[in-house]
Amino acid sequence: MRPAPFAYHRATSLEHALALLAEHGEDGRPLAGGQSLVAMMNLRLARPRHLVDINDLPLEGIEQVGDVIRIGALVRHERYLRDDLVARYFPVIREGVACIGHPTIRRNGTTGGSLSHADPSAELPLLARLHDATIVAASLRGTRRIASADFFRGAYETALEPGEMLTHVEFTLPNSRPFGAFLEMSERRGDFAIAAVAVVMEEEAGTIRKIAIACSGASQIPIRAPGLEAALAGQSVTALAVAGSAIDAFTATLAPPGDIVATSDHRRRLIAALLARALASAGERTREGR
Amino acid sequence: MIEITLVVNGDRRSLRVEARRLLADVLREEFDLAGVHIGCAQGSCGCCTVHVDGVPRLSCLTFAVQCDGKSVRTVEDIGGPAAEHALQQAFRRAHALQCGYCTPGFIMTLAPFVEAMATENRLPDENEIRDAMSGNICRCTGYQGIVEAVRQAIAERIGTGAPA
Ligand SMILES: Cc1cc2nc3c(=O)[nH]c(=O)nc-3n(C[C@H](O)[C@H](O)[C@H](O)COP(=O)(O)OP(=O)(O)OC[C@H]3O[C@@H](n4cnc5c(N)ncnc54)[C@H](O)[C@@H]3O)c2cc1C
Ligand code: FES
Ligand code: FES
Numbered sequence: 267m268r269p270a271p272f273a274y275h276r277a278t279s280l281e282h283a284l285a286l287l288a289e290h291g292e293d294g295r296p297l298a299g300g301q302s303l304v305a306m307m308n309l310r311l312a313r314p315r316h317l318v319d320i321n322d323l324p325l326e327g328i329e330q331v332g333d334v335i336r337i338g339a340l341v342r343h344e345r346y347l348r349d350d351l352v353a354r355y356f357p358v359i360r361e362g363v364a365c366i367g368h369p370t371i372r373r374n375g376t377t378g379g380s381l382s383h384a385d386p387s388a389e390l391p392l393l394a395r396l397h398d399a400t401i402v403a404a405s406l407r408g409t410r411r412i413a414s415a416d417f418f419r420g421a422y423e424t425a426l427e428p429g430e431m432l433t434h435v436e437f438t439l440p441n442s443r444p445f446g447a448f449l450e451m452s453e454r455r456g457d458f459a460i461a462a463v464a465v466v467m468e469e470e471a472g473t474i475r476k477i478a479i480a481c482s483g484a485s486q487i488p489i490r491a492p493g494l495e496a497a498l499a500g501q502s503v504t505a506l507a508v509a510g511s512a513i514d515a516f517t518a519t520l521a522p523p524g525d526i527v528a529t530s531d532h533r534r535r536l537i538a539a540l541l542a543r544a545l546a547s548a549g550e551r552t553r554e555g556r
Numbered sequence: 557m558i559e560i561t562l563v564v565n566g567d568r569r570s571l572r573v574e575a576r577r578l579l580a581d582v583l584r585e586e587f588d589l590a591g592v593h594i595g596c597a598q599g600s601c602g603c604c605t606v607h608v609d610g611v612p613r614l615s616c617l618t619f620a621v622q623c624d625g626k627s628v629r630t631v632e633d634i635g636g637p638a639a640e641h642a643l644q645q646a647f648r649r650a651h652a653l654q655c656g657y658c659t660p661g662f663i664m665t666l667a668p669f670v671e672a673m674a675t676e677n678r679l680p681d682e683n684e685i686r687d688a689m690s691g692n693i694c695r696c697t698g699y700q701g702i703v704e705a706v707r708q709a710i711a712e713r714i715g716t717g718a719p720a
Contacts, residue, residue, distance in 0.1 A: 274575035274621045304617040305598045319622060368691025370612045370665060456690040
């Protein structure tokens with residue numbers, strides 16, 4: 267099958283892109299890497315009447331601005347794997363992005379595309395939620411900053427409105443060197459995850475000063491584990507290796523979606539197992555300083 | 557219809573295309589490049605991989621209009637009519653193809669990987685090679701021959717071993 271007819275517009279500036287998106291409203295869509303959108307159009311699961319190609323916009327930077335790093339919508343997945351700021355301050359992002367698809371997909375897919383597409387099992391939405399990232403969106407009406415907690419609304423559903431596009435995502439820099447881990451299970455190397463978990467923490471003299479834990483596969487959007495975070499914060503890092511009952515208390519609250527790949531119960535147990543391993547690994551890395 | 561100019565395997569040509577025409581179809585139908593194979597049209601099999609401005613890209617997830625003014629390279633060009641690229645020769649030696657349907661995609665995905673490793677002067681381990689080819693699906697070979705061909709092509713380029 268091939269896509270339904272549409273009109274193609276190549277935006278030459280952000281203002282131009284926003285004017286085109288405003289003009290076409292519900293009928294218009296940004297086209298970034300095309301790694302999700304064109305696949306959906308080929309299947310006729312998406313039939314936008316107007317595509318606004320944003321690939322010429324200057325949104326390809328990763329830069330430090332005050333206490334955040336600001337990542338442009340057109341930063342390709344692969345770029346995270348060789349960026350010094352990411353390596354130094356966001357080791358878990360690096361580890362998670364390495365799990366996105368295959369090399370050709372990582373070379374062409376973009377940050378803005380992945381976050382806006384909001385696939386329930388995609389890595390970047392999970393990493394954004396883990397780090398409480400802020401999503402910056404622009405339209406002719408101006409710029410809007412959206413907390414990642416409010417951005418993801420459902421499977422393939424975000425807080426973006428017609429005429430609006432994501433321009434940046436901001437991650438707050440940690441106060442001290444963070445430790446953490448990202449783990450996922452997929453059917454085949456590079457496939458979308460059946461479930462994924464991520465942990466990031468800062469410690470001080472062997473005590474967990476701050477910890478964030480997130481997972482996908484548990485719901486239609488990536489979620490945090492506030493109870494589990496509270497149970498571990500302030501404890502010794504050795505508690506990470508023996509968090510079994512706190513993990514069980516968290517996963518007992520989950521009702522993961524069941525599908526052809528995994529039943530709800532299988533996903534719940536998978537998340538528990540991945541969490542145990544990710545927490546233990548984060549603790550080990552902290553003690554070994556790596 | 558939109559008027560675009562493509563530089564395909566070194567030849568510059570202007571043509572009029574509908575916006576919805578996939579690069580894969582335009583390369584096959586307008587340029588007669590039958591080495592661009594379409595296995596899934598969903599990004600899953602890697603058969604349609606070409607280089608756009610030197611970078612591997614799935615031509616089934618790319619509209620031809622997006623490539624206006626760009627240079628596109630296909631498997632027909634990479635080793636010439638006799639398929640003389642080091643990787644193509646290694647594919648032959650290592651029995652890395654059977655029906656050959658997936659082969660152009662593997663070659664276009666892996667040729668830059670072979671170059672990158674040669675530049676780093678490094679022979680990757682099997683895991684890294686399997687990572688590099690993970691976006692391509694082959695129905696026939698069981699992949700073992702392909703891994704071996706990639707290893708041989710890199711070894712040959714960095715001069716650490718005569719091809720088997
Ligand atoms: C075989 C295969 C395997 C994959 N595996 C994974 C995986 O394991 N993990 C994973 O996370 N992803 C995976 N992907 C998806 C990949 O990461 C996509 O690149 C990504 O989801 C979408 O990014 P894109 O730039 O290609 O966006 P596009 O496909 O261009 O767009 C996707 C959607 O986002 C919208 N959009 C794009 N940019 C913006 C913007 N700036 N503002 C507002 N809306 C925008 C589009 O209108 C469209 O609705 C895979 C894809 C394929 C084909
Ligand atoms: S045909 Fe393009 S990836 Fe399968
Ligand atoms: S050789 Fe037949 S599909 Fe790979």
